Amino acid sequence: MVARYELIADELRDEILSGAHPVGSQLPSEAELAGRFRAARGTVRQAVAVLAAEGLVGSRQGARRIVLGNARSQSFAELHSFAQWARANGHRFGGQVIEQRRRPASAAECARLGGGEVLEVLRLRSLEGEPVLVERTVYAGWVAAAVETLPPGCESVTEALYDSIGLVFAYGEHLIDAVPANTRDADLLGVRRGSPLLRQRRTTTTHEGRPVETSDDRYRAGSVAFSIRNSIGANPLVRQAGDLRFWP
Amino acid sequence: MVARYELIADELRDEILSGAHPVGSQLPSEAELAGRFRAARGTVRQAVAVLAAEGLVGSRQGARRIVLGNARSQSFAELHSFAQWARANGHRFGGQVIEQRRRPASAAECARLGGGEVLEVLRLRSLEGEPVLVERTVYAGWVAAAVETLPPGCESVTEALYDSIGLVFAYGEHLIDAVPANTRDADLLGVRRGSPLLRQRRTTTTHEGRPVETSDDRYRAGSVAFSIRNSIGANPLVRQAGDLRFWP
DNA sequence: TAGTGGTCTAGACCACGGT
DNA sequence: CCGTGGTCTAGACCACTAG
Incomplete structure (x- = not known):
């Protein structure tokens, strides 16, 4: 059973990695994404929280989310x-x-x-x-x-x-x-x-x-x-200190 | 303006650090905590997500949350x-x-x-x-x-x-x-x-x-x-690769 | 099987950013 | 000012753990 928010996160991640959302650009708003995926806003927020935890996007209250990176981070446990x-x-x-x-x-x-x-x-x-x-x-x-x-x-x-x-x-x-x-x-x-x-x-x-x-x-x-990615002033959904991976 | 879930997280963190919930013990259920703090379950979940991001507690579907550590991790941006x-x-x-x-x-x-x-x-x-x-x-x-x-x-x-x-x-x-x-x-x-x-x-x-x-x-x-704390199989609320701090 | 955490919805209000 | 993300609620269903 794959969660809805994982599917949404996967789709958005693909778009970022493929360059559809270049580094520095803004992500669509939560409302837009909710409409596009026919999901509740909460579900969309969970999806973008995944991307934030991967260091791909950042967010702050009042402004749209921003694409921070386009490198796959191998989410390492x-x-x-x-x-x-x-x-x-x-x-x-x-x-x-x-x-x-x-x-x-x-x-x-x-x-x-x-x-x-x-x-x-x-x-x-x-x-x-x-x-x-x-x-x-x-x-x-x-x-x-x-x-x-x-x-x-x-x-x-x-x-x-x-x-x-x-x-x-x-x-x-x-x-x-x-x-x-x-x-x-x-x-x-x-x-x-x-x-x-x-x-x-x-x-x-x-x-x-x-x-x-x-x-x-x-x-x-x-x-x-x-390798570690982190962010300041993040809320707990996003609070991740960063994904961590080996680097050859 | 301090969020409700932050206050709840602070209180639970204090309890853990003070030894009221020893390492290895179970945290109260979400329902119990919601009752105790008169908050919705979602708010309580946000609070424990903070603690999970700090590496203090772990969780898995179906079982109660477990206390993993009792060391203050200086949440370092x-x-x-x-x-x-x-x-x-x-x-x-x-x-x-x-x-x-x-x-x-x-x-x-x-x-x-x-x-x-x-x-x-x-x-x-x-x-x-x-x-x-x-x-x-x-x-x-x-x-x-x-x-x-x-x-x-x-x-x-x-x-x-x-x-x-x-x-x-x-x-x-x-x-x-x-x-x-x-x-x-x-x-x-x-x-x-x-x-x-x-x-x-x-x-x-x-x-x-x-x-x-x-x-x-x-x-x-x-x-x-x-110093880094991390976890496997975590959901995105918890997905944090770990808090990261210097260590003297 | 009962209890628990994980997911999802729908709606509300607020704080903040940009205009 | 409007639009945005952040917080909070109340309720529902499901997947999993444990007795």
């Missing part, structure tokens, strides 16, 4: 999944487990994952055949068994865990900064020790708010960037 | 303003213009800012007395004059430009990655050449979609991080 991002963008990618072991949770991990035993996995992932990412992931005890059954060359852990135990990575918090490569990082990525890496630390939970994993991912400089 | 972020977080900060000159726009800048002459400014900014940020900003020709009248030690360019010509930085697009410090960066920040910097490239526009500036900001590693 795939911030969690290297594989899903790489596939969606047509990249050749791979991955390999380097190390994997169970151990007791540290104090910090107890706070984030809920204590007990955890599973620590070190993965090296590549893009177009080049190693670009060192992933150090710590899984909560209750998913450890499922992760251990995955093949070492598993392409997408996210998808595999969904298929095997129906696990959905629903919410995430991410910290992004820069760090120097340590000896191990440097060795795995083929860069010099101390050279810049883009680090993404994240904690992921299920729909129920149950913590699944925390991870420390380090990208070789120049391989990817994070 | 202030991603644009080092001064506003630093002040809001109680940091001691400063800034100084190192270089400033007019020059013709490059080809790339023409595309982003609209051509003609531009104003290039190099600023060094500090936190707690330590230099942490090298800011290379290119202003569009139409704001150049206003920027040139600012004192070299101006704390907040964003605020100063609002006060002087009513300019509002409304929309931004940001690219975040890691780069090695070049000789100049290293010299200004007091780090070794080649050491990691966190880079934020941004383009900012007005409410009307008119480009104002593009900037290349480089943070010393360890001084700040970017």
Whole structure:
């Protein structure tokens, strides 16, 4: 079942991306759109809220909505999944487990994952055949068994865990900064020790708010960037801090 | 004029932050909240959408909303303003213009800012007395004059430009990655050449979609991080990729 | 099956922008 | 001033979750 407002949003998005509404131009008014799509004004507002959340249009009280961009932003919850991002963008990618072991949770991990035993996995992932990412992931005890059954060359852990135990990575918090490569990082990525890496630390939970994993991912400089769109003075329908996507 | 849903959101947020709704617990149903606040269901939904956009609660059809976090996220459009972020977080900060000159726009800048002459400014900014940020900003020709009248030690360019010509930085697009410090960066920040910097490239526009500036900001590693909260499978009211804030 | 959130409607009033 | 988007209401139906 696809919602009406999604269909309207899709149609408007296509018009924007195709150039029918150039960047800087005004969108039709809500009343006009409501008439055109034979929908209530509220439904149209939901549709344009989608576009606003994608950073395609902006709005302010009293003036017509304005087209801000015409680049497809890949709406990424795939911030969690290297594989899903790489596939969606047509990249050749791979991955390999380097190390994997169970151990007791540290104090910090107890706070984030809920204590007990955890599973620590070190993965090296590549893009177009080049190693670009060192992933150090710590899984909560209750998913450890499922992760251990995955093949070492598993392409997408996210998808595999969904298929095997129906696990959905629903919410995430991410910290992004820069760090120097340590000896191990440097060795795995083929860069010099101390050279810049883009680090993404994240904690992921299920729909129920149950913590699944925390991870420390380090990208070789120049391989990817994070892209964010945001706006000020937006109302909550629009309040989005921005869509977020990887950038090759 | 403060909207009703904002007041409701404020009250619920306070309850969450104060621990009345612990992380992992369920929020009251929309119907209950509507009764309690004597508001229509739609208004209550707007209020909880605010909290969802802040990453405090999550939701899924059929189940009650769940409390995901209890940390205040400083809802940052202030991603644009080092001064506003630093002040809001109680940091001691400063800034100084190192270089400033007019020059013709490059080809790339023409595309982003609209051509003609531009104003290039190099600023060094500090936190707690330590230099942490090298800011290379290119202003569009139409704001150049206003920027040139600012004192070299101006704390907040964003605020100063609002006060002087009513300019509002409304929309931004940001690219975040890691780069090695070049000789100049290293010299200004007091780090070794080649050491990691966190880079934020941004383009900012007005409410009307008119480009104002593009900037290349480089943070010393360890001084700040970017924090993002996001969710999957969210509906557009909630679709926010996440609030975004600096992190000391 | 009952309760919950997601969608949609139709109408009202208000604050703001531009003329 | 008019047109626009922002807020709010009241009610309806549906899809989903959970017991």
